Amino acid sequence: MGRMSASTERPRSGRREATRRRLFEAAVDLISEQGYGATTVDEIAERAGVAKGTVYYNFGGKSELYTALMEWGVTRLADTLKAAVPPSASPGEGLTAVLRAGVVFIGEHEALARLLMAEAWRTNQAWYATVRQIRTEAIGVISGQLDRLAAEGAPHPGLDTGLAGSALFGMVVTVALDWRTLQPERPVEEIHATLAHMTAGLVGTPASPPKNV
Amino acid sequence: MGRMSASTERPRSGRREATRRRLFEAAVDLISEQGYGATTVDEIAERAGVAKGTVYYNFGGKSELYTALMEWGVTRLADTLKAAVPPSASPGEGLTAVLRAGVVFIGEHEALARLLMAEAWRTNQAWYATVRQIRTEAIGVISGQLDRLAAEGAPHPGLDTGLAGSALFGMVVTVALDWRTLQPERPVEEIHATLAHMTAGLVGTPASPPKNV
Amino acid sequence: MGRMSASTERPRSGRREATRRRLFEAAVDLISEQGYGATTVDEIAERAGVAKGTVYYNFGGKSELYTALMEWGVTRLADTLKAAVPPSASPGEGLTAVLRAGVVFIGEHEALARLLMAEAWRTNQAWYATVRQIRTEAIGVISGQLDRLAAEGAPHPGLDTGLAGSALFGMVVTVALDWRTLQPERPVEEIHATLAHMTAGLVGTPASPPKNV
Amino acid sequence: MGRMSASTERPRSGRREATRRRLFEAAVDLISEQGYGATTVDEIAERAGVAKGTVYYNFGGKSELYTALMEWGVTRLADTLKAAVPPSASPGEGLTAVLRAGVVFIGEHEALARLLMAEAWRTNQAWYATVRQIRTEAIGVISGQLDRLAAEGAPHPGLDTGLAGSALFGMVVTVALDWRTLQPERPVEEIHATLAHMTAGLVGTPASPPKNV
DNA sequence: TATGAATGAGTGTTCATTCAT
DNA sequence: TATGAATGAACACTCATTCAT
Structure with missing residues (x-):
């Protein structure tokens, strides 16, 4: 937050x-398509239907807008x-559910996902810390389920669940973005099915007939 | 005399x-560290030890240099x-070998891998076609091994090997970049091992005995 | 609010x-002295007492400024x-009056006249259409008087008044510019007198005393 | 072709x-169309079918080439x-003949004529002296005939033949260029006829019958 | 006699940011 | 709370010129 001078928080969005x-x-759309550097404040203001100065009045600057954006998204x-x-x-059910939720989310927020991947390893940017931290949170949800699996004596005792969480995260985002970009007409169920195949060995599910779950 | 020979090729490196x-x-290093937009032509020329005009004489412009770079890399x-x-x-061995090679390559060419992920879904850039096409080739190598597995009646008969190739590609790049960025001190073998765990179900490897770690 | 109003017009000069x-x-002075190519945007901005960016904010670019200039002038x-x-x-009086007005105008706007002649036949420039169109208008005023003369059964029945207008226009501009450039100290009346002599045959005026013919 | 290094002037164009x-x-065409500033040495060399360095080897530089060009033309x-x-x-016949020759020349050397008008009053250019001097020569030929007319007690005793020469010169060039630019399909005779009409009063020709066409 | 790769000062243009209204 | 005219540092790009071959 941080603007808001005299009075206190106002819940109602005036x-x-x-x-x-x-x-x-406006910013998510433009930046995810063109990249941060290639998107101008003029463009953002115009698409949002406000004057340029308004961006500065509300966010203080381009990079602050972007950081806020990443945080929000x-x-x-x-x-x-x-x-x-x-x-x-x-x-096992938990892991499957998380991956499905990831695919669905990305399907609905492509722009955000593109940004996430584009910035994930650009360590010298102002907003890197933000991106990294929340990315870690997301991966943590996945790793959490893997930890539970491991605690149950899951298939791979020595699995590094942190790294594996990162692996599954990358897998989900990549598949989902390729889907939206290259074959957007395919039903989401086919994406889920492929991911289920890929993780069958982890979840311990008999690969072909997913009777249970 | 004096004009270009028929093709762009020019046998004598000269x-x-x-x-x-x-x-x-010079350009790979700088752009992968700073991003395309934040890298200036002056910087590139200076690091290469040539005059700025030479960039334009040889490539025609910044974006053409970048496209050529992506293609090359x-x-x-x-x-x-x-x-x-x-x-x-x-x-199974083939798939494992490809994934290992991918990790090793990225370990040695982080810069390139970062660029690859950053540009992979930015469809309106001049170089998108280049990136996409060669990315497809890379994924094709993975999918090729999956096809062979499928032909052998591998664990998952109905697997969409194209999508699965994309999934494994994303997994490998993500893991490898997270490794280099967050835990560069870890030995590469631990990365391989985790990936082996993740793909055990696909390869049909007995999941339990990951002796080599 | 805030976007442009319907037309480009903006009532309040502000x-x-x-x-x-x-x-x-600033631009007329500089460009007419030095030529378009040799005049820099920096110079124009400096003489106008504004920042360089202001040129771009207001006109969009150097050539647009020049086009606007030509149109205006x-x-x-x-x-x-x-x-x-x-x-x-x-x-006859009308024609004489037009030519006199032309000489006077050029005497006061040398810069503009030089530009006009320099660009008049440079057909592949962005502003050619503008120059040509308004040049045609100016010539049209002359041709109009010639038409009236012809309608009165003036000296030369078959005269191509369009071409003749162009001829008189070129004559006036050339004489006026040579006057300003080579003999600026001469009184304007001497210029008028010479032009009157030249057109005496057309106007049918007793050219002082045109005893014969 | 020979080598032949250290001999003297070779009249024969090797x-x-x-x-x-x-x-x-190559240079006349390009510069007359685009202007001096907008024409690059690369373009000139390319149209001439030689390498860029050849321009410098033969003329020493762009402006020297241009000066030589003006002088030549x-x-x-x-x-x-x-x-x-x-x-x-x-x-009277002499004047008519000169004007006709001017129209014919310009019809065959449009490019040169455009340059002549574009540079005629640009006093701060390196080649201004060249242009002015030779332009003066051309006008001198016209004025010479006017002087002869005056000596014969021609229609307008007090005529300033210097200024009048300039006027006729401007008239001829303007008419001829407008003809080539706007109505190139018209036969040259129509141009001559119009000029004859315009100068009938000077030459003392009975206006009505321009028998000679 | 000619070439063309390389140069670098100079220029047009962009765009994040400021501020008076 | 919002505006948009103005700014100027930073940048991509141009092109006349040089020189080793």
Whole structure:
């Protein structure tokens, strides 16, 4: 937060909050398509339907807008993944659910996912810390399920669940983005099915006939 | 006399070819560290030890240099992966070998891998076609091994090997970059081992005995 | 709010219009002295007392500024010529008046006249259409008087008044510019007198005393 | 072709002279269309079919090439006009002949004529002196005929023949260029006829019957 | 006599940022 | 709370010129 001078937090999104949201949406679309450097503040303001100065009034600058954007978006991803695991789920079910939720989320927020991958390893950017931290959270949700599997004496005792979480995260994002970019007409179920095949060995599911779960 | 010969090829490397190579090397380093937008032509020329005009004389512009760079680099990746599969290898061995080669390559060419992921889904860039095409080649090598597995009646009959190839590609790049970025001190063998665990179900390897770690 | 109003017109001159005018004035002087290619945007901005970016904010680029300039200037020429013919004038008087007005205008706007001649037949320039069109207007005022003369059964029945207008236009501009460039100290009346001599045959005026013919 | 290094002037145009001529021709066309500033040495060399360095080897630089060009071209104009007056011609016939020769010359050397008008009043250019001097020569031929007319007690006793020569020169060039640019399909005779009409008053020709066409 | 790769000062243009309204 | 005219440092790019071959 941080603007807000005299009075306290105002929950109701007045004119200001609406402006910020419009700027967010304009920025995600443009930056994910063109990249941060190639997207101008003019473009963002124009697509949002406001004057250029308004960007500065509301966010202080281009990079602050971008950081806020990443924070906003990636938090939603982490929250979505966390919410995807039913409390009663078995570890295997939990893992499957998380991966499915990831695919669905990316299908609905392609732009954000593209940004996430583009910035994930660019360590010398101002917003790297933000991206990394929340990316870690997202991966943590996956690793959490792997830990539960391991605790149950799952197939691979010595598995490095941290690294494996990163692996599954990369797998999900890559598959989902390739799907949206190259074959957007395919039903999401086919994507899920492929991922289920890929992780069958981990989950301990008999590969071909997924009777249970 | 004096005009270009028929094709762009120029057999004698001579002065010009040497200059181009130096510019390539300077550009990969700088752009992968700083990003395309944040890298200036002046910097590239300076690191290559040539005058700025030489960049334009040889490549025509910044973006053309970048495109040539991507083509050059990503071709090397695809070639490396292709060379990684011994002719006599079983499908399972072949897949394992490809993934290992991918990790090794990325370990040695982080810069390139970062660029690859950053640009992979940025469809409106001038160089998108180049990146996509050669990325497809790289994934094709993986999918090829999966096809061989499938032909042998591997664990998952209905597997979409194209999508699965993309999944494994994303997994390998993500893991390898996370390794280099967050835990560069870990031995490469631990990375291989984790990937082996992840793909055990596919390869049909008895999951339990990962003796080599 | 905030976007452009319907047309490009902007009723309140305000700050912006003042800036544009200053840039115009700076540009005419500099370009007519040095030529378009030899005049830099920096120079124009400096003489106008604004920052370089302001040129781009207001005109979009150097060539657009130049086009606007030509349009502005040449429109003034055409307007001046049109206004020079008193409604009650005879055709002969009208023609004389137009030529006199042309000489006076050029005497006061050498810079513009030089540009006009320099660009008049440079057909592949961005601003050629503009120059040509308004030049045609100016010539049209002359041709109009010639038409009236012809209608009165003037000396030369078969005269191509369009071409003749072009001829007189070229004559006036050439004489006026040679005057300003080579003999600026001569009184304007001597220029008028010479032109009157030259056109005496057309106008049918007793050229002082045209005893014969 | 020979080597032949250390001999004296070679009147016969060897390889070198041919190269120079090709460069001349390329340069007139390009510069007259685009202007001096907008024409690059690369373009000139390419159109001439030689390497860029050859321009420097033969002329020393771009502006030297241009100066040589102007000198070459404008000398030809003056010579042509001088040659156009038969020794036996009356002053009136002589003037008519000069103007006709001017139109014909410009019809065949449009490019040169455009340059002449574009540079005629640009006093701060390196080649201004050249242009002015030879332009003066050309006008001198016209003024010469006017002087003869005046000496015969021609229609306008007090005529300033210097200024009048300039006027006729401008008239001829303007008409001829407008003809080539806007109505190139018209026969040259129509242009001559119009000019004859315009100068009828000077020449003392009975206006109505322009029998000679 | 000619070439063309290389140069680098100079220029047009962009764009994040400021600020008076 | 929002605007948009103005800014100027930074940048991509141009092109006349040089020189080793």
